[in-house]
Amino acid sequence: MLVYSLKRFAQLFTTVLGVVTLVFFTMRMIPGDPISAIAGDNLSGEALDRMRSQMGLDAPLFVQYLNYLGHLATFDFGNTVTTKLPIIGLILGALPVTVSIAVGTIVLTVLISIPLGTLAAFTAHKGHRMLDNAITGVAMVLDLMPSFWTSLVCLLIFSLTLGWFPASGTVSIDDPAHLLRRIALPVLVLSMAQVATLARITRTSVLEVLSEDYVRTARSMGWSELRVLFRHALKNAALPIVTVIGLSFGNLLNGTVIVEFIFTLPGIGNLLVGGMNSRDYQMVQTLIVFYALIFVAINFATDLIYRVFDPRVQF
């Protein structure tokens, strides 16, 4: 276990370093440099040079890279160009909103999709295709609805027409009841897409397990179909399901950017789009690295969970 974790961690470190390096050098390929982008035409050449040396942009690229790594290691991401606020502060301030959306989505998704997928698999296994076809069909349509479009439609129906949920307004983590009302629609929208993926994989995994030889063995010892389903099938199907939850986290992060933008929620996705629009590349760069780190860490965690739950894996 220890050796495996260390190895996996070394692999993780390589990936993270690769991510950081890739982002750094790609951002440096931007035509012109960050300073000209901020300053526009308002500053003289000298003033620009002064700013450059202040920000360490006159050093050779490689030195800049090492500086960047050094700063990252101490969680110093620099300041925003426009407001001169420390980026890390903005991110930490915005994070709770994004995390509540993500956690809410995962909880809702798991609660809906695992029973649904299991039911579809169980009926399909017994040869009843109707319910199974209905569930898989709905799941596919949900999966393919572009989340920004679903958001607008939900906004139109639930906020503008029915007035159930506020469409805009301030959000604070200190007021959970209001926060919940504000994130309810985004969570619903994101869950629609996630439910589809997870219900489908649950269905496939459970269906596969149900046709395994050991399920027949259990049936031959007198277990009822339901008991076999709960004791054997779900336990075995849990492993691929956990993996898929980890992998679909990437799509979830994609989705948070969109819903935060549409529902004007002050999460890190909104920071990213704002950074893009105000050409704050420092901010964009930091956020993209940040997103990648979250995604990689989640996958690392699901991988370890997988290995803890699967007795066959030898460390």
Added chain:
Amino acid sequence: MAHFSIPLPARRTVSIDLSRFNGIVRLLANRRVQLALMILVPILLLTTFRSVLPIAGPLETNLRAMTKAPSLEHLFGTDRMGRDIFSRTLAGIQISMFVGFAVALLSLIVGLVVGTLAGFFGGAIDRVMMTITDIFLAFPSLLLAIGLVSVMGTGMLPVVLAISLSDVPRFIRLQRSMALSLRSRAYIDAARTVKASHLWLMTRHIVPNTIASLLVAASIAAANAILVEAGLSFLGLGIMPPAPSLGNLIRDGQSYLEQAWWISTLPGAVILLIAISLHFLSDGIRQVLDPRSRK
């Protein structure tokens, strides 16, 4: 399930090989493929011949018909500047289809070549390739695209490249895993006993057996690319207005959701329709390839 059977001559003396076309015939006989084509073909025809249709051009403004609800004259209604949404949607589909096709083709080619080499040779090439794909797969796809667009600027080419960048590693992975498992098949061993070249093994034995699965993946990638392009444009990071990409259309309507619901919702429904039919297509191909998958 439609049953199509082509009567084959009992004894074949002419060497015209009917079974070679079996794949296409069976594909066309598949209900999902038929359904997909029933949606895709009319849409493609409409977009191709939109210039001869009796509708306004996508960029034509008409100040006398601003924010008109859908009617026979304007099927999808008009926007704030009186532009015909139906016409703009057709133009948008053209852009979407191009992006989808370009991304799918690019991913397919790069994935096929690199994946085959990595899977077939293994060893150091494979390890390096896998590390690189790991790095790209560490980014959620939309965010990778956003990052790239921020570097290369907006426009068609950057959008296609940005979307492909997260699809290519997936195709490499897929092709590599298939090549890896085919590599130890007995028929490859049989060819190796007569000292067949690597090129022969890869082009004769590996690629023909993986290409179909890649096509399935490619049609899903195309659907996905259409969605991501729309998402990027929607965020203002894709194809720049006034070009009528589907994402731009939805973005345009966002502020007038209450007054003119049709501006955003109808183009969105079209995106959904296209994505669904592409998925049907891939499902159909998969069913034809592997009858067991219908389970």
Added chain:
Amino acid sequence: MNLHVPIREPLLDVRDLHTHFVTDTGTVKAVNGVSLQIEAGERVAIVGESGSGKSAMAMSLLRLLAHPGKVVAGEINLEGHDLNRMSERQLNDIRGAKIGTIFQDPMSSLDPVMRIADQMVPPIMRHLRLRRDAARAEAISWLDRVGIPDPSRRIDAYPFEMSGGMRQRVMIAMALSCRPRLVIADEPTTALDVTIQAQIVELLKELTAETGAAMIFITHDLGLVARFAHKVGVMYAGRLAEFGPVGDIFARPQHPYTQSLLDTIPPVDQQERRRLAQIPGFPPDMKRPVTGCAFKDRCPGAHRHCFEEAPELAARGNDHVAACWLPEGLGADRTVERPLVEPLAPTGIPGDDRVAVEINNLHKHFTGRSALPWRKPPTVRAVNGISMRIRRGETLGIVGESGCGKSTVARLLLGLDPATSGDIFIDGIAQMVFQDPASSFNPKMTLSSIIQEPLIVTGWGTRLEREDRVRELLGQVGLDESYMHRYPSQLSGGQRQRVAIARALALKPSVVVADEPTSALDVSVRAQIINLLMDLKQQLRVSFVFISHDLLTVSYVADMIAVMYLGEVVEYGSADEVFHTPAHPYTQALIAAMPIPDPAAEAARVQTPLSGELPSPLSLPPGCSFASRCPKATDYCRSHKMVLKPYSATRETACHYAN
């Protein structure tokens, strides 16, 4: 219908059972009217080839069929209660409690993520109404009875921590743990090696005798039937063709199918080798209705009546029934002289004593990656110093259990893997026939391009010349040229193996390596392929290396036999000598474990199966590699390495005590 009148009520009385699988392309009538009775304590074997409905029949008894399988008609009376009329809930009180089931593949029949205890204990609690600790004690005692060492600790192990043989023992313990009156075993030893198979069969015999449980034993192996069963049912196309006491069935088979099946097996006594009998044609398509007897198209004795009406089971002796219009089936004259197979002279082909293959001190070691960089990586010595010569036209048989290195030798001979050390000399080229006919061919290529491939790659001839050569080769393996444009998926297993042989012969190789070429085939097809190989050997004077775990087939096909154990050859010599007077204790054990399709001979044999299992190839013992399982091993064996030494003029053996 049923002509033998039971004196008392049988334990199990199946009447006119019908099982159908409804699929998109038609209804498969897998079981099509089977009736049979089983008395308490009786061991009944059901034999048949794949697709005969034997497994579907067994699974129907407890309604364990996977969708879309369904019992559509019939009675299944167990101690007077009809299982077919019971609800699922009632049936769950029978499953495991009254009828235990043992499945074929021990690797997949136990839940991989549950401990043995969690799979064994709850059914015992439920059916025997015991508390958890009592049930656990009961489970441990069963594990002990089936020979699991240290059962009180192993009960908390996961299945993956056990070998296949051990898992099958666990499976048996589980099936018997609630003291069922009947045990259904569906090919319980097919996935196991021959020495492990012998252990499991002995165990089943012992335990059913002890508990008085009756047993239904599904198998395709007639040898096992002779060793194991009291009664035999032969199934063909979803029906019983013949049913009767084992001795009677083997001595006086009445149905042409049973008769032909018995004749396809290579004889044990091989003073003179005759061609094996072949059953022509294929079993009928079970989706189509059959008029008349299902076997009529393959039966040499079929007459008009057979085409019009299906025969019912009719008495042919005491307890012996057969479903055939002919009173004695094909009769005694079915053994009309089959042509003799010319043996290879001890000196090889007269006037040609060239050596086709010479192997000197061959080693192949596989080195894994160690968990930590500074640790020594684990090494498997798959082939550990073997030397052999194969003369032109000679067939060398290599036998051994899985993991003995026989397939590695094949890959080294073909140059598919580089040897670690030692050398191989081949006069000409080596070609291969693979075990698994399904993955042997690129599914996207026609047979013509498959057979041509070696020719194209080596630049042989023009397109027309190559196509002529393909026709010639197809003819040699008994396929006509209409097959040229077919795809592999359109062929049966036997036809695929013929194509594989044609491809191997395309370049006129000096040696063809056949790795288990018949083990995936049904008995009747197996005989066809073996006959074909024997013919080709005579006609083309090509050398064969025939690799198999099936000693009986090898002894029939081969001129020389090499017995391998853990990467080494332990005995090497002329086939007759090795087979009839084995010198090495391992060869002796293999032959003792080999089931012989003759109940009288089986009864006379001493059954002491080889104990233990193959040691881990990662840590071989320092002395004789067989010492850990050898009944004769002494301290000397455990400390001294054994090498092949001459035993007689035509044999070498690697045992200190053989000489």
